[in-house]
Amino acid sequence: MDEKAVSWQGVSFAYGAVPVLRDVTLEAGRKDFLCLIGPNGGGKTTLLRLALGQLRPNQGTVRVFDQPPEAARQEIGYVPQHFQYDPQFPVRVLDVVLMGRLGTEQWWHPFHRKPDIAAAFEALNEVRLQDLAHRPFSRLSGGQRQRVLIARSLAAQPRLLLLDEPTASVDAAAESMIYELLQGLNERICVVMVTHDLVFVSKFMQTAAYVDREVERYAVKDLTDRMLRRSAAQG
Amino acid sequence: MPLADARGSELERLRIIGEANVLQKLWEILNLDFPLRNSLYASLLIGAVVPLVGVHLVLGRRVIMAIALPQGATLGVALTLLAGAMCGVNLSDQAHETMFFGVALLGALLLMALCLLWEAIQHARFAIARDAESAGIYAIAAAGVMALAASRAVPELGMLNVLSGEILAVSDQNLIWLAAGMITVTVVLLWLRHALIALLFDPALMYTSHAPAKVLSFVNNLLVCTTIALGGMSAGPLCIFGFLILPSLVLLPFARSMAVLYAGASLVGLLCAFGGFYLSYLQEDWNVPVSAAQLLLLGCAVLISRLCATAYGLLRDNAQARAQTNGNNGGAAEQTA
Numbered sequence: 009m010d011e012k013a014v015s016w017q018g019v020s021f022a023y024g025a026v027p028v029l030r031d032v033t034l035e036a037g038r039k040d041f042l043c044l045i046g047p048n049g050g051g052k053t054t055l056l057r058l059a060l061g062q063l064r065p066n067q068g069t070v071r072v073f074d075q076p077p078e079a080a081r082q083e084i085g086y087v088p089q090h091f092q093y094d095p096q097f098p099v100r101v102l103d104v105v106l107m108g109r110l111g112t113e114q115w116w117h118p119f120h121r122k123p124d125i126a127a128a129f130e131a132l133n134e135v136r137l138q139d140l141a142h143r144p145f146s147r148l149s150g151g152q153r154q155r156v157l158i159a160r161s162l163a164a165q166p167r168l169l170l171l172d173e174p175t176a177s178v179d180a181a182a183e184s185m186i187y188e189l190l191q192g193l194n195e196r197i198c199v200v201m202v203t204h205d206l207v208f209v210s211k212f213m214q215t216a217a218y219v220d221r222e223v224e225r226y227a228v229k230d231l232t233d234r235m236l237r238r239s240a241a242q243g
Numbered sequence: 244m245p246l247a248d249a250r251g252s253e254l255e256r257l258r259i260i261g262e263a264n265v266l267q268k269l270w271e272i273l274n275l276d277f278p279l280r281n282s283l284y285a286s287l288l289i290g291a292v293v294p295l296v297g298v299h300l301v302l303g304r305r306v307i308m309a310i311a312l313p314q315g316a317t318l319g320v321a322l323t324l325l326a327g328a329m330c331g332v333n334l335s336d337q338a339h340e341t342m343f344f345g346v347a348l349l350g351a352l353l354l355m356a357l358c359l360l361w362e363a364i365q366h367a368r369f370a371i372a373r374d375a376e377s378a379g380i381y382a383i384a385a386a387g388v389m390a391l392a393a394s395r396a397v398p399e400l401g402m403l404n405v406l407s408g409e410i411l412a413v414s415d416q417n418l419i420w421l422a423a424g425m426i427t428v429t430v431v432l433l434w435l436r437h438a439l440i441a442l443l444f445d446p447a448l449m450y451t452s453h454a455p456a457k458v459l460s461f462v463n464n465l466l467v468c469t470t471i472a473l474g475g476m477s478a479g480p481l482c483i484f485g486f487l488i489l490p491s492l493v494l495l496p497f498a499r500s501m502a503v504l505y506a507g508a509s510l511v512g513l514l515c516a517f518g519g520f521y522l523s524y525l526q527e528d529w530n531v532p533v534s535a536a537q538l539l540l541l542g543c544a545v546l547i548s549r550l551c552a553t554a555y556g557l558l559r560d561n562a563q564a565r566a567q568t569n570g571n572n573g574g575a576a577e578q579t580a
Binding site: 081082086088091093094096097098099100103104106107108110115116117118120144160164 | 302304433434435436437438440441443444445447448449452453454455495496498499500501503504
């Protein structure tokens with residue numbers, strides 16, 4: 009049987025008394041590109057946080073490579089929705105990418121080891137930013153920063169990449185470059201992405217999961233106008 | 244004319260005496276037999292190490308907590324003295340010096356742990372802004388310190404000196420403890436710097452990674468609190484606050500890497516610690532507390548840093564504009580050719 013990269017089985021979740029997800033069943037295979045669309049507050053980010061092990065479901069189970077999410081953290085790369093940083097924080101691009109290696113092993117090591125540096129450069133190479141490795145992070149454009157964050161998540165060499173609206177604050181050129189990059193990555197790893205960009209979804213995806221407390225997986229051509237309007241209006 | 248000549252030669256004589264005095268005082272300080280050498284060494288340790296952990300508070304946007312924690316530590320010391328007095332032990336006695344150091348350190352750490360715990364609970368449960376909570380802690384701790392320092396319940400142990408930042412008497416034993424503590428803090432901080440920097444840069448990343456974010460957060464707080472407790476007992480809360488924040492502010496406009504920020508902040512702190520001590524010793528008549536002189540120097544360093552940053556920005560902009568102009572000119576010349 010094909011091992012699933014991530015699966016949510018009968019998952020329900022509520023923030024206190026506010027229900028967010030109800031009896032959700034969804035899964036993604038090892039080479040799937042799963043897009044989560046839907047209105048704000050529908051539970052898309054919550055699904056990702058459940059897969060990261062940051063939240064625990066009230067009901068149901070979440071498995072990542074057939075393990076509980078906490079046990080599979082080394083297999084997961086994550087690019088957050090809102091990344092707030094201090095522009096005066098004196099870190100170089102390479103430093104940021106190397107942070108992604110802390111989750112793998114020997115986080116207490118006082119010096120970066122050769123395999124860590126090699127993996128960081130490989131990840132930078134993948135997002136085509138190896139030439140900017142020694143540039144201050146604050147001097148990059150929004151699109152470049154987003155690619156650095158993707159490189160950081162790739163530095164740990166994950167088998168599952170979770171992205172929460174990775175193109176929310178970048179221009180159109182950077183957006184298409186990021187999508188192209190993600191499609192390339194999807195040849196070897198599973199990508200699960202929250203997005204409001206329905207142009208990308210309709211152009212490149214066969215299916216998408218519409219998340220609004222409950223989850224339905226649709227062929228893109230079957231998404232109704234109402235669903236598209238609700239998703240796009242909040243993007 | 245003879246009167247003017249006489250006045251001129253008297254002024255010249257005074258200037259020469261003044262210069263000789265300046266050099267003589269410097270020589271006295273640098274002499275290994277200098278009577279206040281322990282205070283000087285304590286100052287230098289504080290100047291070099293406190294800015295290192297201060298970098299974490301500034302980059303972690305915990306500046307208000309940086310002023311609240313030293314006050315909390317001082318309140319812990321005062322409460323320790325009070326508890327000792329209530330138990331019939333006069334900790335200010337020379338015979339209890341080592342015991343006082345250990346117990347006061349514990350008291351300071353406990354109070355700071357309570358401050359951090361209170362702030363974290365209030366923030367988590369009621370979503371109260373951390374800065375507001377920290378400022379509240381500062382006000383309460385400062386009031387408590389003032390009340391205890393002024394009351395007769397607490398035995399006099401130079402509490403007022405500590406509050407005014409006057410580093411006078413540091414015993415050999417206390418200096419050894421201070422040095423051991425500061426060196427330990429430095430080694431742990433530099434050893435774990437990659438993980439601690441990542442925690443400051445993007446806490447969310449750490450909480451989603453395999454690294455033990457909670458342990459690292461605890462270690463970070465422990466380093467900050469230990470440094471503040473050790474330094475605060477020798478130099479007072481205001482001095483520690485200054486050394487936590489100001490060296491980072493001097494370096495931030497220029498630092499392009501964390502290594503530069505750490506090393507630069509530590510060096511600026513060290514130089515200002517020595518300079519402040521020297522100025523205070525030189526101007527005995529003014530009776531300027533050591534810490535005040537050190538902080539004034541740090542303030543001057545911040546001012547110079549800002550002026551340099553402005554000039555550097557202008558120069559950089561000019562250089563970029565010049566390069567652009569040269570590039571355009573070169574392109575035009577090529578086209579012409």
